[in-house]
Amino acid sequence: MAYYIDIPSRDGAGSFKAYLAIPSSGTGPGLVVGQEIFGVNQNVREVADMYAEEGYVALVPDLFWRMQPGVDLGYTEGDFKRAFGYFSELNVDAAVQDIGAAIDTLRALPQVAGPDIGYVGFCLGGKLAYLTAARTDVACAVGYYGMGIENMLDEAANIRGKLVLHFAENDAYCDAAAREKVIAALSSLPKAEMYVYPGADHAFARVGGMHFDKPSALMAHGRTIAALKSQVGPHFNLSYLWDQHVYHEFATRDVPSTMATMVAEPYVNHIPTLTGGVGAKQLARFYQHHFVQANPSDMRMTPISRTVGALQVVDEFIMCFTHDREIDWMLPGVAPTGKYVEIAMVGIINFRGDKLYHEHIYWDQASVLVQVGLLDPAMLPVAGIESARKLLDETIPSNDMMKRWSGSEGL
Structure with missing residues (x-):
């Protein structure tokens, strides 16, 4: 108005x-x-x-x-x-x-x-x-x-x-x-x-x-x-508002309810794969046909940390799923492999007022490709499921990829 x-x-x-x-x-x-x-x-x-x-x-x-x-x-x-x-x-x-x-x-x-x-x-x-x-x-x-x-x-x-x-x-x-x-x-x-x-x-x-x-x-x-x-305010519970958005994305899988948590013209950018949508029309299409209704049934998220600022939320979490269908937004064009995947992810969620404005979602695509068998970790300095698991278990060894690591001991 x-x-x-x-x-x-x-x-x-x-x-x-x-x-x-x-x-x-x-x-x-x-x-x-x-x-x-x-x-x-x-x-x-x-x-x-x-x-x-x-x-x-x-x-x-x-x-x-x-x-x-x-x-x-x-x-x-x-x-x-x-x-x-x-x-x-x-x-x-x-x-x-x-x-x-x-x-x-x-x-x-x-x-x-x-x-x-x-x-x-x-x-x-x-x-x-x-x-x-x-x-x-x-x-x-x-x-x-x-x-x-x-x-x-x-x-x-x-x-x-x-x-x-x-x-x-x-x-x-x-x-x-x-x-x-x-x-x-x-x-x-x-x-x-x-x-x-x-x-x-x-x-x-x-x-x-x-x-x-x-x-x-x-x-x-x-x-x-x-x-x-x-x-002068206003003061909104951004953590709660983000949880409501995620609830409709992954629990109810209700696209209209998901879009109702967002501004009139929002956008989502999955950084590694350039997937998502800009504007309500394209984002609703993405959610309906390529995300909310298309994720594996066992997909779940384990929160690791959350930082809430004046206009955004930063979430660190582990996402787990079985690659039992083509996941357009993460593995576009890759046929289901049946492999189990765990990946560390970070989401930067920006709000305008009490509505979500945009999402920037980051993850290590190389780790995903290793876990579904499309990338050989023996040939490149990349890790698989260990990348996610080390967030919860610091005893998983560090520096194993570094061939010169042993040579620095005692120096």
Whole structure:
């Protein structure tokens, strides 16, 4: 659910529009999303929708309304020129006041759970993240590649909430000297976190942009969600949610129930075999015809460890089964061998809000091939069932593959 609302300004100058995105649950913590210099355009609306999927009531105020209401620019050369014009004319003090009005509005909305409000801003919004932290009672402010902060460090003493700043190493708008000045000035704040992303440039988190850097964007997003959840929520039992997903995959073997635990457009990636699916349609097809209904009847998992973070679960486990049918996702094209298999696996399970977003599943494919008789361990430095069993029995010898191991004794 997303629509525009009107926000009255604090100074009585009028009212302005803001894009409001509501999570599917209907409620959540309030989050102001600060625009780039391109206005409340499609990109920032999609960012707000994504944060709504994370469980936030996300509000994007039109910060250019005092100059030109409804600015909605793309990324052509002409759009860049217009955007920099708005940026150069912006009254920053009034923009922070308008962010404060957006905070007031969120607190008054029935969909917003609790008084603590978060803020996430990009580019211009990243600069305003710092000022929002210094001039408002926001509980957590996150800024992506903000510029000019080094000239406003005298306000740092006013920051009481959490502040997270993401910097791009190659950002010409905030070079190394400016960045180091900011980090040096803010590092003593008890709730400040500053991160630099090597090789990244300005706007590295703008999906589809010329400088989009997915690894940096993923790392920054994880840190952002962790910071927001620590100060404003929402709080979900990710361990329970993951268990429910696995229950429907392997116990009930119910594909609709499995898909119901996931976001609208999830994906699954089994790393060694490139199997799974991207998007609901392809993933449901994969689950129905090649996974949930197609696994060996004796397949079981033995948990070894679980780490639960702010937005993901990391599971270490042993999977056991008899290769009594073709297993498309693990041994595609391999006829049943009747062999018993035990393999060590790791799953990194990412969530958006209370729904599973994606799975990255890892295992040693060489160990699987050894156990079904397709790979000779005498010819290669690979192991079979011992790889999994050593997780539970540390007395299984180490270093037997290393021919030079015996020669290092006593050295």
